[in-house]
Amino acid sequence: MSPRPGFILNVDKSYPGTLFWHGEGYRIEKLPEGSSVIYAPESLPSLSDPLGAIEDALDNPVGDSDPLDTLLTSGMRLTIAFDDVSLPLPQMVSPDIRSLIIEAVLERAARAGVEDVVLIAALALHRRMTESELRHAVGDRVYDSFYPRGLLLQHDAEDPKGLSFIGLTPQGEEVEISKRAAESDLIVYVNVNLVSMDGGHKSVATGLSSYRSLRHHHNVKTMVHSKSFMDRHNSQLHSSNWRMGAVIKEAGIKIFQIETTLNNDTFPKQFEFLQKREWEWNLKDRAKFITTSKALEATPPWMARNIFHSIRSPYGLTGVNAGEVDAVHEKTLERVYKQQLVHVSGQSDILTMGLPFIGPYNVNSIMNPILVYCLGLGYFFNMYKNKPLVRKGGVLIMSHPTRNEFDPVFHPSYIDFYENVLSETTDPIEIEAKYEKSYAEDPWYIHLYRTGNAYHGVHPFYMWYWGAHALDHLGAVIILGGDPKVAKRLGFMAASTLNDALAMASAYVGTSPSITHLHSPPLLMAQVE
Amino acid sequence: MKALVFSRSPTRYAATRTLSVVSSRFNASVSPLDFTTNFELPNRNLPYQQCKVLLSGICGSDISMLDSSSSRYFEDFTSFPFVPGHEIVALAPNDDGTKRRVVIEPGLSCIVREISPLCDYCSVGATDKCINTISGSLNSGTQTGYCHSTGGGWSENFIAHPSQIHDLPESISNEAALMIEPLACAMHGVLRAKPKADSEVAVIGAGTVGQMTLAALFTLAPEAKVSALARYSNQAELASSFGASILRSNDELRRTARRKSKGIMVANRVMGGFDTTFDCVGTNETLSHALEITRPGGTVILSGLPSPMRIDLTPLWHKQISIVGTYAYGSEIYEDKTIRTFELAIQRANSLGLERFVSTIYPLEDFEEAINHARNSGRRGATKIAFDPASKVSHTPRKAS
Numbered sequence: 001m002s003p004r005p006g007f008i009l010n011v012d013k014s015y016p017g018t019l020f021w022h023g024e025g026y027r028i029e030k031l032p033e034g035s036s037v038i039y040a041p042e043s044l045p046s047l048s049d050p051l052g053a054i055e056d057a058l059d060n061p062v063g064d065s066d067p068l069d070t071l072l073t074s075g076m077r078l079t080i081a082f083d084d085v086s087l088p089l090p091q092m093v094s095p096d097i098r099s100l101i102i103e104a105v106l107e108r109a110a111r112a113g114v115e116d117v118v119l120i121a122a123l124a125l126h127r128r129m130t131e132s133e134l135r136h137a138v139g140d141r142v143y144d145s146f147y148p149r150g151l152l153l154q155h156d157a158e159d160p161k162g163l164s165f166i167g168l169t170p171q172g173e174e175v176e177i178s179k180r181a182a183e184s185d186l187i188v189y190v191n192v193n194l195v196s197m198d199g200g201h202k203s204v205a206t207g208l209s210s211y212r213s214l215r216h217h218h219n220v221k222t223m224v225h226s227k228s229f230m231d232r233h234n235s236q237l238h239s240s241n242w243r244m245g246a247v248i249k250e251a252g253i254k255i256f257q258i259e260t261t262l263n264n265d266t267f268p269k270q271f272e273f274l275q276k277r278e279w280e281w282n283l284k285d286r287a288k289f290i291t292t293s294k295a296l297e298a299t300p301p302w303m304a305r306n307i308f309h310s311i312r313s314p315y316g317l318t319g320v321n322a323g324e325v326d327a328v329h330e331k332t333l334e335r336v337y338k339q340q341l342v343h344v345s346g347q348s349d350i351l352t353m354g355l356p357f358i359g360p361y362n363v364n365s366i367m368n369p370i371l372v373y374c375l376g377l378g379y380f381f382n383m384y385k386n387k388p389l390v391r392k393g394g395v396l397i398m399s400h401p402t403r404n405e406f407d408p409v410f411h412p413s414y415i416d417f418y419e420n421v422l423s424e425t426t427d428p429i430e431i432e433a434k435y436e437k438s439y440a441e442d443p444w445y446i447h448l449y450r451t452g453n454a455y456h457g458v459h460p461f462y463m464w465y466w467g468a469h470a471l472d473h474l475g476a477v478i479i480l481g482g483d484p485k486v487a488k489r490l491g492f493m494a495a496s497t498l499n500d501a502l503a504m505a506s507a508y509v510g511t512s513p514s515i516t517h518l519h520s521p522p523l524l525m526a527q528v529e
Numbered sequence: 530m531k532a533l534v535f536s537r538s539p540t541r542y543a544a545t546r547t548l549s550v551v552s553s554r555f556n557a558s559v560s561p562l563d564f565t566t567n568f569e570l571p572n573r574n575l576p577y578q579q580c581k582v583l584l585s586g587i588c589g590s591d592i593s594m595l596d597s598s599s600s601r602y603f604e605d606f607t608s609f610p611f612v613p614g615h616e617i618v619a620l621a622p623n624d625d626g627t628k629r630r631v632v633i634e635p636g637l638s639c640i641v642r643e644i645s646p647l648c649d650y651c652s653v654g655a656t657d658k659c660i661n662t663i664s665g666s667l668n669s670g671t672q673t674g675y676c677h678s679t680g681g682g683w684s685e686n687f688i689a690h691p692s693q694i695h696d697l698p699e700s701i702s703n704e705a706a707l708m709i710e711p712l713a714c715a716m717h718g719v720l721r722a723k724p725k726a727d728s729e730v731a732v733i734g735a736g737t738v739g740q741m742t743l744a745a746l747f748t749l750a751p752e753a754k755v756s757a758l759a760r761y762s763n764q765a766e767l768a769s770s771f772g773a774s775i776l777r778s779n780d781e782l783r784r785t786a787r788r789k790s791k792g793i794m795v796a797n798r799v800m801g802g803f804d805t806t807f808d809c810v811g812t813n814e815t816l817s818h819a820l821e822i823t824r825p826g827g828t829v830i831l832s833g834l835p836s837p838m839r840i841d842l843t844p845l846w847h848k849q850i851s852i853v854g855t856y857a858y859g860s861e862i863y864e865d866k867t868i869r870t871f872e873l874a875i876q877r878a879n880s881l882g883l884e885r886f887v888s889t890i891y892p893l894e895d896f897e898e899a900i901n902h903a904r905n906s907g908r909r910g911a912t913k914i915a916f917d918p919a920s921k922v923s924h925t926p927r928k929a930s
Contacts, residue, residue, distance in 0.1 A: 415784060416784050416785070416788050419776070419781045419784065419785070420774070420784075420785060420788065423774075423775070424774075438788075442788065442791055443791055443793075444787060444788075444791065444792065444793045444794065447793070
């Protein structure tokens with residue numbers, strides 16, 4: 001039986017309630033009659049022979065590219081860059097798809113007599129991965145062969161000797177990337193595409209670049225005009241990356257892009273009910289929901305967090321394409337949309353969503369208030385094509401405990417951003433103008449980024465800019481079940497129940513609003529007409 | 530007349546000290562402080578003048594004294610029994626029998642004690658450093674409010690030397706005038722520190738001393754960049770009115786110290802930090818914290834009356850920090866002119882909205898409640914608690930709009 005497409009439930013009297021993620025837990029909320037609940041398409045079947053699919057992609061590249069074997073020659077300099085720990089979410093069960101691809105590429109390189117091979121985790125300004133995360137991504141065999149010899153690197157965007165200035169785009173955007181990558185005869189980029197924002201020229205132009213380069217698209221103006229940044233062809237973020245990609249290509253830097261797409265199998269058996277439609281829950285699902293939710297209620301947040309972060313997703317591979325960046329990425333987008341796209345008719349006054357325990361920047365860590373903001377107003381809000389799910393001036397209600405909790409090792413500058421910047425203003429434009437430079441150039445943050453496991457000092461700013469389009473669009477944001485003081489610091493309101501949240505929203509959208517709920521998991525993208 | 534009188538009583542001192550550790554309430558029955566209706570001021574001839582108290586504040590140093598938690602350093606510079614109260618707004622007699630509103634500079638230096646010749650300090654106007662605090666025509670005491678001879682503000686009347694009396698302009702309300710003494714103290718501290726334009730300054734504590742330090746920085750060093758540690762919301766609100774960035778916890782201040790100086794932070798050790806830190810509390814914890822957040826070669830100004838403490842001075846040694854004590858007021862050189870600190874405070878009072886800081890005024894009879902209120906002022910949303918001997922009931926003064 002082929003998987004069912006996405007579905008929009010019109011809430012009526014028989015409706016059993018909707019599961020909302022709520023950080024390290026979940027709750028069932030009853031939306032008012034007439035509300036719409038958008039469900040993602042069912043999981044697409046995974047490829048039965050992933051290794052065969054990888055080999056096939058390497059042999060039969062798309063676009064203007066030769067097969068990988070013909071690009072590999074003895075004496076060449078080869079750099080294999082790969083997506084970091086921010087993808088996929090949660091981390092996938094072993095073997096990670098990246099490790100399979102890297103092994104396949106290395107095997108071919110060895111056959112061709114390539115000896116100068118370096119692997120680079122494309123961190124951009126993300127935190128360095130831990131040993132176990134690196135091992136998971138590349139596999140033990142590759143890790144043990146490359147890391148001890150200094151051939152498995154993590155991109156250092158603050159190493160002045162490790163960066164190369166490539167040139168300027170026609171818009172004057174500076175392009176600076178990893179020197180090793182720039183001076184290689186070939187860059188093989190290994191990507192995992194969880195959402196349509198990932199991949200394409202963003203892989204190298206962002207993943208291997210520096211603050212000098214990133215600031216040209218990671219800024220408020222670009223993000224406000226990326227409608228949405230999940231829609232590559234209507235995203236200024238992507239336009240800028242594509243311009244940079246052109247500069248890289250013109251400079252003679254060869255990229256062999258390998259992109260993969262995953263299905264919607266986000267959770268293992270014991271949490272399978274999370275991605276089912278609630279009215280289709282069987283007795284087992286109900287029992288699992290009750291048992292796990294009761295257990296989580298009695299579990300301290302730190303322990304619940306550890307439990308959830310230990311989950312490995314049984315994602316299935318739906319496709320792998322290799323070759324020329326643009327052509328590969330178009331194929332990727334087709335597959336991502338096939339898995340995630342749901343057609344929705346019209347915008348609503350209120351958009352509701354439940355936010356999970358994890359986002360791209362808190363793998364094995366705490367979802368701090370700025371990341372909650374980014375996940376809701378950045379990622380989830382932007383999961384649309386054409387126009388947002390909520391109308392201009394509408395209200396976003398997002399469910400998350402939003403505690404005043406930070407990870408001082410991974411997110412040191414976030415703490416200062418929360419305390420010193422958000423206490424003064426939440427206006428992205430003012431924040432960017434007044435504070436960004438001092439955080440970006442703070443030597444202590446740079447030191448922690450380069451030598452520890454800290455996100456770069458400027459990273460919380462990017463999180464704030466990620467939500468700038470939503471901030472510009474929305475009339476109000478209400479955090480359901482959030483800490484009121486934290487919500488206030490973010491510039492939002494907090495409500496303890498959905499009814500309270502709806503009552504608060506009525507001040508902005510009246511007493512009979514239309515309501516749409518973006519159901520997750522799994523992830524979906526709305527094509528709003 | 531009505532007065533609150535503090536007596537020397539080792540038993541009551543010990544009892545108060547014990548109780549203050551276990552309870553946040555002031556217990557009048559065991560305290561060395563008594564309310565009386567038949568207090569008599571010692572006779573004093575001219576030039577001393579008898580003044581009538583309009584308002585007298587309860588200072589942090591008064592609370593420490595009442596809790597018996599302060600250092601015993603001052604005991605031998607004090608004459609018992611005495612009427613406390615050194616923050617005083619009063620009516621002083623004119624030659625024609627009328628009265629005028631004044632604020633009292635409580636220091637009992639050579640001139641006030643009619644000592645001639647003046648000590649080396651008083652002769653140059655540095656009355657805050659006067660060495661003659663036990664001699665002359667008055668009993669021992671560094672200030673009015675700690676001297677048997679003069680009485681103090683927690684009574685209906687007291688005695689003052691003309692050099693202590695500063696006339697108040699019509700425009701300054703009694704409540705604002707009550708804050709002139711703590712403001713003058715703070716100005717003295719700020720002018721001792723002389724923060725440079727654009728220097729980073731931290732103020733630890735946002736009670737009366739902290740708020741007046743912020744006010745002094747605001748008016749005397751407007752180009753300094755000030756961060757204030759304020760634990761309570763009302764304190765934070767008042768502090769932000771002087772342009773300070775508000776921080777709510779030691780951790781927050783520590784991180785700010787690191788960030789502003791682009792220094793490093795290993796565990797709680799900050800290398801880098803503020804150029805100048807005002808410790809407006811004076812406890813073990815606050816002075817240790819001040820040393821943590823001050824940059825190498827920086828200065829810690831000890832503004833709050835310190836309690837006896839044991840402290841790790843390694844950061845002071847390692848970072849070569851200077852600790853500067855600041856006590857009371859005297860003469861200042863400000864904008865190339867010599868001026869009494871009190872006169873400078875009176876000049877600037879109107880621009881600072883000082884009346885906002887006076888929270889509740891009590892009659893002397895309600896001293897137990899007043900002192901309890903003052904003892905827990907931060908938690909109870911208050912800054913300055915005061916006595917009005919003429920008042921029958923406690924009240925909140927009307928704030929200027």
